[in-house]
Amino acid sequence: MGLYIKGNRMIIVMKYGADEAQIEAVVHKIHQSGLKEHLSRGAELTIIGVIGDEERLDPSRFAILPGVDRVNRVAKQYKIVSRSTHPHGTTIKVRGIEIGGAQIQIIAGPYAAESAQQMDLSADALALISCRLMRCGAFHSPPYAVPRKEREALAWLKHAAARHQLPVVAELSDVRMLDAFMEHDIEMIQIGERNMQNLDLLREVGRINKPIILKRGVSATIVEWLMAAESIAAGGNHNIIFCEHGIRTFENAYRNVLDVSAIAVLKQETHLPVMVDPSDAxxxxxxxxxxxxxxxxxxxxxxxxxxxxxxxEALYAADQTLSPLDLAQLIAGLQPLAAALGRSL
Amino acid sequence: MGLYIKGNRMIIVMKYGADEAQIEAVVHKIHQSGLKEHLSRGAELTIIGVIGDEERLDPSRFAILPGVDRVNRVAKQYKIVSRSTHPHGTTIKVRGIEIGGAQIQIIAGPYAAESAQQMDLSADALALISCRLMRCGAFHSPPYAVPRKEREALAWLKHAAARHQLPVVAELSDVRMLDAFMEHDIEMIQIGERNMQNLDLLREVGRINKPIILKRGVSATIVEWLMAAESIAAGGNHNIIFCEHGIRTFENAYRNVLDVSAIAVLKQETHLPVMVDPSDAxxxxxxxxxxxxxxxxxxxxxxxxxxxxxxxEALYAADQTLSPLDLAQLIAGLQPLAAALGRSL
Amino acid sequence: MGLYIKGNRMIIVMKYGADEAQIEAVVHKIHQSGLKEHLSRGAELTIIGVIGDEERLDPSRFAILPGVDRVNRVAKQYKIVSRSTHPHGTTIKVRGIEIGGAQIQIIAGPYAAESAQQMDLSADALALISCRLMRCGAFHSPPYAVPRKEREALAWLKHAAARHQLPVVAELSDVRMLDAFMEHDIEMIQIGERNMQNLDLLREVGRINKPIILKRGVSATIVEWLMAAESIAAGGNHNIIFCEHGIRTFENAYRNVLDVSAIAVLKQETHLPVMVDPSDAxxxxxxxxxxxxxxxxxxxxxxxxxxxxxxxEALYAADQTLSPLDLAQLIAGLQPLAAALGRSL
Amino acid sequence: MGLYIKGNRMIIVMKYGADEAQIEAVVHKIHQSGLKEHLSRGAELTIIGVIGDEERLDPSRFAILPGVDRVNRVAKQYKIVSRSTHPHGTTIKVRGIEIGGAQIQIIAGPYAAESAQQMDLSADALALISCRLMRCGAFHSPPYAVPRKEREALAWLKHAAARHQLPVVAELSDVRMLDAFMEHDIEMIQIGERNMQNLDLLREVGRINKPIILKRGVSATIVEWLMAAESIAAGGNHNIIFCEHGIRTFENAYRNVLDVSAIAVLKQETHLPVMVDPSDAxxxxxxxxxxxxxxxxxxxxxxxxxxxxxxxEALYAADQTLSPLDLAQLIAGLQPLAAALGRSL
Structure with a gap:
């Protein structure tokens, strides 16, 4: 909590023609807030730097003052997840499997749980292809869809995966379900794109000790995404994996645009691992x-x-889903690629 | 649930050069799903209409078939909220105040609850200006902000408003807080833009008997918004008010773009009232x-x-906030405008 | 051209942990470029203000230096079109008709020129409804459409309008057509949304003495739009009218989103008039x-x-086109609205 | 031009509750336009297919009719550039260098021409690194930038590249400059993102016999981009190379989002080669x-x-520009990657 005490800043840009009284009123409010100013006057434009403690720095309280053109934060608000606190990347381990190391992980499984048999067949296929982790996404049931039986589905997933010692990932959307995730010992928890800014949920998973896969909201900026991760991390759980999931744009030839630039930016801004979900993107x-x-x-x-x-025959999202054979072929093609990049699969 | 039995349809557009076997495979799957087809062959392009029951109609199960170019639903999926079911607009009453009638309602109040005194002063000002409804938005606290005391804040709001017989609106974001909303008899519940697709929350407010103000997600399409409302309505609560709240675009000269076109489209697509939140937009x-x-x-x-x-001195969102005097002046300017449009204020 | 000499600035934000040598290298480059620096050191973050002449201030030359996090311009780059140079709004006159004054102007006419008769009937209808200005948009012919006969169409437009003394607006998209516009004495020239950043075209219309209606590109920011206007104004032609035309977003329920916020922002940022094209939006x-x-x-x-x-029967854009009766009814409804806003129609 | 005669179609979806008279009026207009209809009636929804000749098929003329909900084209409008006309990809040769074959081409060079010496040094460096093609982008000069000397710059580029037998690419933005491009024998012409829908320019380059690199507009859909290419191809020049250049979204952590999904879609939709410009993206x-x-x-x-x-020291776009050493290192890293993908560099 003391993290932001020193050196945090905003920059207040005054309007062209702002007068002395307006500048003084801004400086006065800076002092009144227990902060310090740094004034830079130009022939046309005056800029005021603000130095001090984050808590007192809500930019909008200065933006409202007469003569102020705009107020920009210059300090970044995420801290725990920032690469500046961990210049070397962080590796997260799930039962001995490393995420964020030299080995690239493929986490595969059904979009939605349909039956115990579907889960078993899925797990069997993954084991055959040598996948090391299994997933099952939640399904966002439309108003008239069959009701979800989430608890039962968690049991199917866990049972199917356990037969092959595959750790599992499942999506948590309702905070009241967290107990069931703990009971079934779901190894990793996915926060879906619709819940990236569900602060109540983020706070809850910030208090547990399981890796969290945090999907990017379809219109979330990278800074908002980093701040969502910070909201989890602030509770004590630093085991966070970002998952790019496509962003919503004007283009409608495909669902979302996979934002590969985000991977490069995250690798610079955070020390945490970055995954990608191309199926849903x-x-x-x-x-x-x-x-x-x-x-x-x-x-x-x-x-x-x-x-x-x-x-x-998949009940949902059939046309974005691979068959086990498709997956095996894809992985075969990825191996030389990973090697060419100095990684393994 | 029987609503979709008849006449619902998709259109399957085959690829140029799709062969007979591919067309037959599509038709076979249509029959297999208990549906009927309607085949239209052209010199270059074959189109297959699909007729039948919604539950069996997941388009992606056809999109995956060889030779299929794309699959489009032609029937709309929202029903209860559709204007076709209520050609005349619906009016929602809150303690005798009509929303959706000739009278335009101004619902005003602080962005965030700060203190009992702030709420009292706010309610006093609203009463003076003859506002008929009071609101208090939730604040989305960043990771290191002071913890919210939501229950206490609800009490402040309700107490302040009750002194002037103003019904109140407050934002519900955590499903575990619904009890508190019921206890304090909050007259209307706002679902914020970040929760527009929080299906667990939508389901819960679909079971109660209070008007819901459903804000549009910043990147939600109008169809997704209508479907979110349908998710509430499917539970039995048809008292839903849409609230346009700005959409996220490439433009960064202001937070979001207020989408006035959405008002016109909603007025055609749904019978429910439409409000707008320009401050937050x-x-x-x-x-x-x-x-x-x-x-x-x-x-x-x-x-x-x-x-x-x-x-x-507002703790949050100061620069989007009006003073009571600003509000009084704004309302004075709105009165002739409303009259020119054949409405009142 | 000496407009930017004084007081223009950028702000260079150094990375967390940037060292002294990096800061000195930035300062050295500032001096080398004939500029001055203004250094503000914090415990965590150093910010460097840059003061001097615009020409030497390309931010990217500083952004590339080691240790630099980002570089932001703080001075606005548009000058002639800025409201700061003309605190009172500018009114543009076309044959005695004022644009930008108390009177709101309706400029109506066909989307595309089809025939002399179509133009005559259009002009007759406009005269009957008491419209004061006539327009004809260009048509963006798809690859296999009938070839445009632009010169002939200009003659039709001008002849039809002249019968009722209506000044006309037509869209110029090919710089080689400018002569024809001058020959036919087209009173106002429209630059379409696809040409908003066609600098060659902007320069040419900057050298003539006719009002220019500058449509906003469908994905142009307001700053880019203001800069496009500045590109015209820099050539000497300050008679520029902005025309909001809808922006492209993720929403596909309608073609583009009409950005009403842009009207409010332009009214603050520029002294020039602002129009809106709702049909095309x-x-x-x-x-x-x-x-x-x-x-x-x-x-x-x-x-x-x-x-x-x-x-x-319109050849193009039929479903966004009003009939003369529609227009007459719309105008009847606009009159009380204009009056309620203290304007006339 | 006779390409669209057969089988082209639209689908007209009637509103819920459209009556017989409305359906008949639509059918009447279809006949009147020399087209045929294909009627599909459902309990709730009637759909009308339209078969016939493209020229008479402007969808908006049907969308305007009473009772019509929407009109969708189902046939694609691009033909020459469509992969369906060339199932195997097309390879474009520039002085013996293949674009679109197994070999991946790197086309490098300055963002903007500054001097003959800068061009010579650039060409020397490219030759040393074994690049096979040289480029120089146009610079979009802001209103107060130094005037461009385009003709001189073309001579610099061509002279520098010729010393190493490197074919060149330069950007054409003003149709009046085409002669200069021909005179200097610029081997490939780039159409920049701002001119992707400049139909006058597209038509001109459709008449010459040089490969065209067609950059995607920052907010152009893939269909619009394909149609722009079709506009070139319709003139006779089929040597078109698509170049993805980043699209504009809500994200502002970087200029544009590189849309890699577009590469996959283009590879399916068109037989023409696809390049990418990551620097500008x-x-x-x-x-x-x-x-x-x-x-x-x-x-x-x-x-x-x-x-x-x-x-x-680059005058423009310094922070998106690689040094020759950066380029050499990048290429070294790309070689194993290309090999892993079954290609060469």
Missing amino acids: CGKSWMVPALTKAAIAAGADGILLDVHPNPA | CGKSWMVPALTKAAIAAGADGILLDVHPNPA | CGKSWMVPALTKAAIAAGADGILLDVHPNPA | CGKSWMVPALTKAAIAAGADGILLDVHPNPA
Whole structure:
């Protein structure tokens, strides 16, 4: 909490023609707030730097003053997740499997839980292909869809994966379900794109001791995403993995645009691992191989993939889902790519 | 649940050069799913209409088939909230105050609860200006902000407003807080833009009997917004008010772009009332009067405004907040406007 | 051209942990560029202000230096079009008709020129409704459309309008057509949204003495738009009218989102008039009345509308086009609105 | 031109509750336009397919009719550039260098021409690194920048490159400059992102016999981009190379988002080669290697890069520019990547 005491700053840009009284009123409010100013006058433009403690620095309280053109924070607000606090990248371990190291991880499994058998067949296929982690996404049921049986589905997932010693990832959307996740010992928890800024949920998973895969909201800026991670980290849980999931743009030839630039930026801004979910980003299985390769080439530490024993019969998201054979072929193609990048798979 | 039985459809567009076997495979899957097809062959392009029951109609299960170019739903998925079910607009009453009728409602109050005194001063000012409804928005506290005392804040709000018989609106973000909202008899519940697709929360407020103000997510399409409302309505609560709140675009000269076109589209697509929150949309109090006028001219049934007894001392969102005097002047300017549009204020 | 000599500035924010040598290298480059620095050191963060002449201030030359986090311009780059140079708004006159004054102007006419008869019927209808200005938009012909006969179309437009003494607006997209516009004495020239950043075209219309209606590119920021206007103004032609035309967003329920916030921002940033084209923004005639009202309520000085003698037979853009009767009814509804806002129509 | 005669279609979706008379009026207009209809009636929804000749098929003429909900084209409008006309990809040769084949091409050179010496040094460096093609981008001079000397710059570029037998690419923005491009025998012409929909320019380059690199507008959809290429191809010049250049989104952590999904989609939709310009997309040289790798992994046939003999002294775009050493190191890293993908560099 004392993290922001020193050196934090905003810059207040006065309007052209702001007068002395307006400048003084700003300086007065800075002092009144227990902060210090740093004045820089120009022939046309006066700029005022503000130095001090974060808590007292809400920019909008200065932006409202007469003669102020705009107020910009210059200090970054995320701290624990910032690479400046951990110049070397962080590796997160899940039962001995490293995420964020030289080995790239493929986490695969069904988009939605349908039955115990579907889960078993999925786990069997993953084990055969030598995948090391299994996932099951939540399904966002439309108003008239069949009700979810989440607790039962968690049991299916866990049982199927345990037969092959695969740690699992499942999506938590309702804070009241956290107990069930703990009971079933779900190894990693995914926060979906719709909950990236659900502060109540972020706070809860900040208090537990399991790795969190934090998906990017479809219109979240990278700074908002880093701040969401900071909201988890502030509770004590620093085991956070970012997962790029596509962003919403004007283009409608595919669901979302996979933002590979975000991978490069995160690798600079945070020490935490970065994964990518190409299935959900594009919504089309035929695009998944190209996007997976692009994500890995851009530096991703892992990939989340929708895989179903029989995609043509998947209840949801069939057309973004790979078959086990598709997955095996994709992985075969990824191995030389990973090697060319100095990594393994 | 039987609503979708008849006449619902998708259109399957085959690729150029799709062959007979591919077309037959699609038709076979349509039959297999208990649906009917309607085939239209052209020299270059074959189109297949699909007729039947919604539950079996997940488009992605057809999109995955070889030779299929794309699959589009043609039937709309929202039903209860659709204007086609209520050609005349619906009016929602809160303690005798009509929302969605000829009278335009201004709902004003602080962005965030700070103290009992702040709430009292706010309510006093609103009563003086003859506002009929009071609001208090939730604050989305950043990781290191002071913890919220939501229950206490609800009590402040309710007590302050009750002194002037003002019904109140407050934002619910955590499903575990719903009890407190019921206990304090908060008259209307706001679902914030970050929770527009929080299905667990939508389901809960679908079971109670209070009007819900459903804010649009900053990157939600109008169809997604209508579907979110349908998710509430499906639970039995049809008292839903849409609230346009600005959408996120490439422009960064202001926070979000107030989408007045959405007002016109909603007025056609749904029978439910439509409100607008210009304060939060633009983030600048100097823009609020122009946007308020634009919203009313475009057909909005009401306006949500951030008002604080002393904006320069507001703890949050100071620069988007009006003073009571600003509000009084704004309302004076709105009265002739409302009259020119055949409405009252 | 000496406008930017004094007081222009950038702010260079150093990275956390930037060392002395890096700071000195930045300062050295500032001096080397003939500029001055203003250093502000904090415990964690050093900020360097740069003072001097615009020409030498390309931010990217500093952003590339080691230890630099980012470089922001703080001075605005538009000058002639800035309201700071003309605190009172500018009124532009076209044959005695004022744009930017108390009177709101409606400029109506066909989306595309089809025939002399179509133009005559359009002009007759406008005269009957007491419109004071006539327009004809260019049509952006798709690859296989009938070739445009632009010169002929200009003659039709001018002849039809002259019969009723209506000054005209036409769109110029090819710089080689400028002569024809001058020959036919087209009173105002429209630069379309696709050419907002066509610098060659902007320079040419900067050298003539006719009012220019500068449409906003569908993804242009307001600052880029102001800079495009500055590019015209720099050539000597200061008779520029901004025309908001809708921006491209993720929403696809209508063509573009009419950005009413832009009207409010332009009114603050520039002294020049602001118009709005709701027809082309939304692409649907049934939405035009609501958007026209919103634009006027937000402060627009005029409206461009697509009107055709018989919209159902219009060759292009039929569904965004009003009939003369639609227009007459719309105008009747706008008169009380304008009056309520203290303006006339 | 007879390409669209057969089988082209739209689908007209009627509103819920559209009556017989409305359906008949639509059918009547279809007949009147010399087209045929295909009627599909459902209990709730009637859909009308339209079959016939493209020229008579402007969807908006049907969208305007009473009872019509929407009109969608189902046939694609691009033909020459469509992969369906050339199932195998097309390779474009420039002086024996293949673009679109197994070999990936790196086209490098300065963002803007500064001097003959700068061009010579650039060409010398490229030759040393074994680059096979040289480029120079246009600079979009802001209003008060030094005037461009384009003709002189073309001579510098051509002279510098000729010393090493490097074919060159330069950007054409003003149609009046085409003669100069022909005179100097500029081997490839780039159409910049701001001119992607400048139809006059597209038509002119459609008439010459040089490869065109067509950059994507920052907010152009893929369909619009394909149509822009079709506009060139319709004139007879089929030597078109697409160049993804980043799209504008809400994110402002970098200039534009490099859309790697577009590469995959273009590879399916068109037979023409696809290149990527990561420098201009992201605007930061430190991100260029990651984005270059991602683009190649996603299937790009080539990369355009900003390279300057001394980036720190580049007059424009310094911070997105690589030094010759940076380029040599990047290429060394790309070689194993290309090999892993079954290509060469």
